[in-house]
Amino acid sequence: MDTGKMDLIPLYVSLKLSIATTVVLTVLAAPLAYGLSFLKFRGKSFIEALINLPMVLPPTVMGFYLVILMGPKGVIGRMWESMTGGALLFTFLGIAAALIVCSLPFALQPMKAAFQKIDHRLLENAYVLGLSRTEAFFRVIIPNSISGIAAAAILVFLHSMGAFGILLMVGGSVPGETKVAAIAIYEAVESMNYREAGLMSLCLVGASYLFLLIVNKLNREES
Amino acid sequence: MALRVCIKKKLNYFDLDINFSCSPEELLAMIGPSGSGKTSIIRMIAGLEMPDEGRISYGDEVWFDSSQKIYVPPQKRRLGYVFQDYTLFPHLTLRENAAFAAKNQKRADDLLELFGISHLRDRKPNMVSGGERQRCAICQALARNPRALLLDEPFSALDFMNRRKLREDVKLLRDEMTFPVIYVTHDIQEAFSLADKILPVVEGKIDNGWLQRSISSAPSTGAPAKAARATRLALAL
Numbered sequence: 001m002d003t004g005k006m007d008l009i010p011l012y013v014s015l016k017l018s019i020a021t022t023v024v025l026t027v028l029a030a031p032l033a034y035g036l037s038f039l040k041f042r043g044k045s046f047i048e049a050l051i052n053l054p055m056v057l058p059p060t061v062m063g064f065y066l067v068i069l070m071g072p073k074g075v076i077g078r079m080w081e082s083m084t085g086g087a088l089l090f091t092f093l094g095i096a097a098a099l100i101v102c103s104l105p106f107a108l109q110p111m112k113a114a115f116q117k118i119d120h121r122l123l124e125n126a127y128v129l130g131l132s133r134t135e136a137f138f139r140v141i142i143p144n145s146i147s148g149i150a151a152a153a154i155l156v157f158l159h160s161m162g163a164f165g166i167l168l169m170v171g172g173s174v175p176g177e178t179k180v181a182a183i184a185i186y187e188a189v190e191s192m193n194y195r196e197a198g199l200m201s202l203c204l205v206g207a208s209y210l211f212l213l214i215v216n217k218l219n220r221e222e223s
Numbered sequence: 224m225a226l227r228v229c230i231k232k233k234l235n236y237f238d239l240d241i242n243f244s245c246s247p248e249e250l251l252a253m254i255g256p257s258g259s260g261k262t263s264i265i266r267m268i269a270g271l272e273m274p275d276e277g278r279i280s281y282g283d284e285v286w287f288d289s290s291q292k293i294y295v296p297p298q299k300r301r302l303g304y305v306f307q308d309y310t311l312f313p314h315l316t317l318r319e320n321a322a323f324a325a326k327n328q329k330r331a332d333d334l335l336e337l338f339g340i341s342h343l344r345d346r347k348p349n350m351v352s353g354g355e356r357q358r359c360a361i362c363q364a365l366a367r368n369p370r371a372l373l374l375d376e377p378f379s380a381l382d383f384m385n386r387r388k389l390r391e392d393v394k395l396l397r398d399e400m401t402f403p404v405i406y407v408t409h410d411i412q413e414a415f416s417l418a419d420k421i422l423p424v425v426e427g428k429i430d431n432g433w434l435q436r437s438i439s440s441a442p443s444t445g446a447p448a449k450a451a452r453a454t455r456l457a458l459a460l
Contacts, residue, residue, distance in 0.1 A: 119310070121306055122313075124297075124306075124310075125312075126312075128270075129324035130299075131324070143312075
């Protein structure tokens with residue numbers, strides 16, 4: 001392999017993947033966090049524990065089940081194939097879907113914390129002023145939880161940049177498609193291409209550190 | 224149109240059982256010691272809490288009736304409700320707060336003018352004083368042309384001077400208010416200076432003797448003494 005120049009494509013795939021999961025999860029987690037913070041329904045704690053499971057399970061365990069589900073014989077894989085005619089496993093969309101499942105708790109926790117901090121009387125005032133629950137969600141809850149939502153987005157972004165095991169299980173290492181920076185670093189080390197591994201690692205360290213500083217700043221603003 | 228309330232509810236320490244009405248252009252002061260169920264009554268009128276049984280109606284419109292299983296949610300009652308402490312939306316300016324539910328933006332501006340806070344219209348609630356915030360809360364409630372106004376100790380968190388000023392403002396507004404107004408307070412002087420009708424509530428029930436007792440008896444709690452001093456202070460200032 002040419003050692004003079006760093007292959008930038010894995011970094012690009014990582015970035016694309018992280019942006020995709022961040023956008024999807026920010027939109028998806030907000031109503032979910034609302035449901036878990038404000039609604040009362042049966043089985044709530046079971047659902048919440050299930051959603052948080054990826055946070056504690058080894059990525060290989062998550063990957064194992066997701067491969068089964070998303071494979072050509074799995075429920076999701078078959079559905080996907082009948083809809084689009086293509087496979088889901090070992091594709092970019094496949095790793096994005098897997099990562100969304102695994103990163104959901106990272107989006108949910110800060111949002112839930114932000115929503116629960118909102119004074120309940122503000123919502124009551126909104127209801128008395130004629131706002132439906134949905135209107136109150138957009139006009140009162142969201143604008144008063146901006147830092148929590150931003151923190152959630154950044155955490156998901158960082159978690160996606162650093163994902164490794166789950167992507168290797170579900171995505172393999174298809175260059176340009178599912179080979180992200182974390183996997184490329186691993187492979188570069190395996191093939192003793194230390195210069196490239198070092199450069200790419202440095203990129204990840206720098207970007208992650210910068211974003212964590214932003215999260216800290218957001219948290220400070222909130223308190 | 225008159226507001227009629229006849230409700231029962233089991234609370235933690237006593238049973239609430241109350242029956243009263245408030246006609247249009249009438250200011251009813253609900254007075255009583257802290258924890259006597261006044262806020263619960265207001266919350267049930269607003270639709271934020273559900274009585275165990277009884278009926279709440281506004282003119283011909285029934286808002287709650289346990290026997291007919293009617294419950295109109297707060298959104299549909301079109302009431303003005305000013306809470307005990309600040310419930311302005313912190314992300315909006317005073318003007319945006321006042322206009323939050325207003326049909327007509329100009330009405331909100333006029334109200335801010337009337338309450339003397341229009342120069343603060345572009346500030347956020349945390350940039351103004353407690354008195355100014357409560358003024359804005361009243362503007363917010365009035366701007367949507369409510370059918371009745373509920374004021375739950377709106378000035379209790381304010382200092383004496385501010386409270387007196389705001390009380391005068393509310394008095395001036397009385398002519399504009401063509402709807403029932405229910406004013407909760409534990410300040411006897413405030414009740415006397417504002418109200419057309421006084422409703423003493425003790426442990427969830429109407430107790431007409433309470434007022435008499437708390438004025439004439441030896442001031443065990445200090446509240447009547449404070450009220451008496453307040454009158455003299457008001458004269459002096």
